[in-house]
Amino acid sequence: MTTEAERLPFFVYGTLRPGEANYARTLRGRTAAEEPARIAGALLYEGxxxxxxTAGPADAVVHGVLVHPRAADYDAVRALLDHLEGYTPGTPAGAGNLYERVATEAARADGRTVRAWVYLAAEPLAGRLRATGTPLAGGRWTGRAAPKSPG
Known part of the structure; x- marks a missing residue:
């Protein structure tokens, strides 16, 4: 079982990826390493x-980047990301968070896996996405020009 205190890397798939607006605001200069990765069992929806x-079928894949914060910046990065993603640690699922930070297995480009934090849409939003949203083909978000919202 993963606890809040564990210093896992973060799997990011949207505006937190290198080159995107929220990366520049929250992660630039605070990472020790970044590498392409993917997670299985998740679906990606357009905003x-x-x-x-969201959690999805076992064969669904989301592509993104595994971000390893520098040790000295880890707590600050986790707090910044939690705030950006509308997640309050310790709150019960469905208690008003926009996203939930959960531990998952991320697969690196070489196939090795690593435990990582990922932000998944929280309920009831996740239910609405599953009911009426359109999953992004191939589990890839292509980016947008300077978005100011979480991701």
């Missing part, structure tokens, strides 16, 4: 404005 990932 509006930014993407949302």
């Amino acid at each position: 509006p404005g930014y993407p949302y990932a």
Whole structure:
């Protein structure tokens, strides 16, 4: 079981990826490494404005980047990301968070896996996405020009 205190890397799939607006605001200069990765068992939906990932069928895949914060910046990065994603640690699922930060297995380009935090859409939003949203083909978000919202 993963606890809040564990210093896992973060799997990002939207505006937190290198080159996107929220990366520049929250992660630039605070990472030790970044690498392409993917997670299975998740679906990626178009926003509006930014993407949302939800739990999905085992064969569904979301592509993104595994971000390893520098040790000295880890707590600050986690707090910044939690705030950006509308997540309050310790709150019960469905208690008003926009996203939930959950531990998952991320697969690196070489196939090795690593435990990582990922922000998934929280209920009831996740239910609405599953009912009426359109999953992004191939589990890839292509980016937008300077979005100002979470992702």
